[in-house]
Amino acid sequence: MHSSNSEKLQHSEFEYHVRIYRDEDRQQVHELFENAMFWQPHSPVRPFLKIIAKSSIQKALYFASAIGILLWPSYPRLGPAILLTAVAISLSQFILIVQLILKMTKKNLSDDLADVRGHYELIPSPETLGHGHEDLLPSGPKAFWVVEATHKVTGRTELAGCCGIDVRNEAKMDGELRRMVVSGRHLRRGVAAMIVRTAIAYAKSHKLSSIYLSTSMAQEAAIQLYKKFGWVEEKRRDIAVFGFTAQIVHMRLHLAEKFRSELESL
Numbered sequence: 001m002h003s004s005n006s007e008k009l010q011h012s013e014f015e016y017h018v019r020i021y022r023d024e025d026r027q028q029v030h031e032l033f034e035n036a037m038f039w040q041p042h043s044p045v046r047p048f049l050k051i052i053a054k055s056s057i058q059k060a061l062y063f064a065s066a067i068g069i070l071l072w073p074s075y076p077r078l079g080p081a082i083l084l085t086a087v088a089i090s091l092s093q094f095i096l097i098v099q100l101i102l103k104m105t106k107k108n109l110s111d112d113l114a115d116v117r118g119h120y121e122l123i124p125s126p127e128t129l130g131h132g133h134e135d136l137l138p139s140g141p142k143a144f145w146v147v148e149a150t151h152k153v154t155g156r157t158e159l160a161g162c163c164g165i166d167v168r169n170e171a172k173m174d175g176e177l178r179r180m181v182v183s184g185r186h187l188r189r190g191v192a193a194m195i196v197r198t199a200i201a202y203a204k205s206h207k208l209s210s211i212y213l214s215t216s217m218a219q220e221a222a223i224q225l226y227k228k229f230g231w232v233e234e235k236r237r238d239i240a241v242f243g244f245t246a247q248i249v250h251m252r253l254h255l256a257e258k259f260r261s262e263l264e265s266l
């Protein structure tokens with residue numbers, strides 16, 4: 001039987017709660033993001049490498065390597081030359097894709113994540129002013145949340161996930177869900193679901209008409225998460241990367257329709 005998120009949270013050794021980002025979270029948020037892009041089980045790196053490994057270019061290179069090995073005994077110069085060339089081209093395709101994801105990750109870290117407080121327009125909470133630490137509050141429809149995990153026995157806390165709502169076009173009042181990541185240690189415990197619920201409720205309270213996002217076809221866990229909460233796929237955009245085609249998936253959650261159906265059901 002499939003256990004519900006609340007059951008999963010109950011049986012976890014951690015207690016989770018969602019709160020607004022604070023300045024002191026910066027380092028942990030950066031680490032969460034880097035880990036989620038590379039080392040986490042659902043990071044996009046692994047599926048991209050698998051896709052490349054199965055691509056027609058790689059298949060041709062495996063074939064060329066096999067030919068090189070077969071020719072080696074009869075042609076001691078040509079055989080190894082074919083083998084080494086094929087292996088070098090094959091490896092460089094894998095290295096290039098890892099470098100590309102590394103470059104994109106660094107770009108994201110130097111974009112909104114370099115100054116979460118400024119970018120998401122968070123302002124000091126009047127209640128904590130002068131109390132030694134500073135809680136922040138959103139000043140408008142933009143917001144950035146973290147999930148804090150507290151170990152039930154040791155009381156130690158760490159960040160389990162984060163996500164933000166960005167609003168770039170205030171006239172249309174559409175929000176963008178960005179930087180949704182959960183730490184590898186806290187996966188499948190409903191952490192992402194907690195932030196998504198918070199983000200949807202917040203967007204509704206600010207009368208945003210929809211929340212859009214983009215992800216990649218390699219991020220299957222993320223796609224399933226968004227579908228579960230009502231996001232629909234709008235389009236897929238092909239991008240050619242070093243001899244194979246990757247797809248960027250654009251999704252949108254229509255909140256205005258939800259308002260309408262909620263009003264109709266009253």
Ligand SMILES: CC(C)(COP(=O)(O)OP(=O)(O)OC[C@H]1O[C@@H](n2cnc3c(N)ncnc32)[C@H](O)[C@@H]1OP(=O)(O)O)[C@@H](O)C(=O)NCCC(=O)NCCS
Binds near residue numbers: 181188194219220224
């Ligand atoms: C996607 C991600 C944020 C999900 O975090 P999570 O806390 O493990 O997700 P939850 O436990 O809250 O799961 C909520 C729902 O998401 C979907 N989901 C989560 N992980 C999944 C997986 N591995 N396979 C399929 N569906 C999955 C399910 O629908 C799940 O509901 P269910 O538990 O009732 O089946 C996490 O895997 C992650 O950080 N991935 C790498 C970074 C990334 O791709 N971020 C998205 C950027 S656009």
